[in-house]
Amino acid sequence: MASQRPGYAYIWEYSVLPECVADFEEAYGPNGHWVELFKRASGYVRTELHRDRRNANRYLTIDYWDSVEAWEAFRTGMSSEFEAIDARCEGFTLEEREIGRLDPIG
Secondary structure: OOOOOOOEEEEEEEEEOHHHHHHHHHHHOOOOHHHHHHHOOOOEEEEEEEEOOOOOOEEEEEEEEOOHHHHHHHHHHOHHHHHHHHHHHHHHEEEEEEEEEEOOOO
């Protein structure tokens, strides 16, 4: 069972094609393909999807895990499923970049 306080998070930024906003939000949202996959992994806590108020095509995702080890085990154990979803969603964006991999303080 996931803890209340995540021990690891990572953030990605996306520049979404205007004609793909609905598809992107569906895939990356709280009931989307990514969350469905993450929920199958031990140590997954939650995902947040945020849209920029000034740029409607800019989004951030924040994925929370119990630990970096849980995330690494997920990436190793479910790499083929991860790559399949990534390939399906690739056409939704102009670019994407990792913002950071974070540990909580306190």
